[in-house]
Amino acid sequence: MKARMFEIECPSCHETFFLMRDTYYVKGMDPIAEERLLNGSYFMHRCRKCDTIFTIYHPLLFRSPKKFNLIMSKKKQIETLDENEKQFVVNDPKDFIRLFRILVYEADLNVVDRLEKYLSNHGERLVEFESFDQEQGLFWFYVDHRLMAVRTKE
Numbered sequence: 001m002k003a004r005m006f007e008i009e010c011p012s013c014h015e016t017f018f019l020m021r022d023t024y025y026v027k028g029m030d031p032i033a034e035e036r037l038l039n040g041s042y043f044m045h046r047c048r049k050c051d052t053i054f055t056i057y058h059p060l061l062f063r064s065p066k067k068f069n070l071i072m073s074k075k076k077q078i079e080t081l082d083e084n085e086k087q088f089v090v091n092d093p094k095d096f097i098r099l100f101r102i103l104v105y106e107a108d109l110n111v112v113d114r115l116e117k118y119l120s121n122h123g124e125r126l127v128e129f130e131s132f133d134q135e136q137g138l139f140w141f142y143v144d145h146r147l148m149a150v151r152t153k154e
C-alpha cells in the first residue's frame with residue numbers, strides 16, 4: 001500500500017514526531033487495518049512522551065472494488081476513480097469511521113441517520129453507530145457508550 005510519513009503534534013504536550021501511515025487500502029488487503037477501522041481505534045494514537053491518547057488526521061482512501069470509495073481529504077471534490085463505485089468524501093476521522101462501518105455492513109445510510117437522531121433524543125445522548133446485522137435486520141448503536149440494538153420493520 002502507499003505509505004507516507006506524517007508529522008504529528010501531540011495536542012497535550014506539543015511533542016512532534018513522525019509517523020508512517022498507509023494512505024490507500026483496497027478491501028481485503030489489510031485485515032488488521034480494517035479491524036481497527038471497524039473498532040474505531042485506527043486514528044487513535046498514544047503520545048510516547050505523555051501517554052495522551054488523541055486522534056490523528058491524515059489523507060486516506062479506502063476502496064471496495066465495484067462498491068465504494070471512502071476518502072478522507074480536505075478537498076471537497078475528488079476525481080471519480082470508477083463510475084461503478086460510489087464516492088464518499090469526509091474531512092474528519094469520526095465521520096470516516098462511521099461511514100466505513102455503514103458501508104462495510106451495507107446498512108442504509110438514511111435509516112442510520114434517522115435512528116441516530118431518534119436515539120440521541122435531541123442531542124441529550126451520545127450515539128455511535130456500531131454495526132448492522134443484515135440477517136436479523138438489527139442496527140447496533142452505542143448509546144452513551146452502552147451497546148444496544150434496534151430492529152426496523154421494512
Ligand SMILES: [Zn+2]
Nearest residue numbers: 010013047050
Ligand atoms: Zn504528548
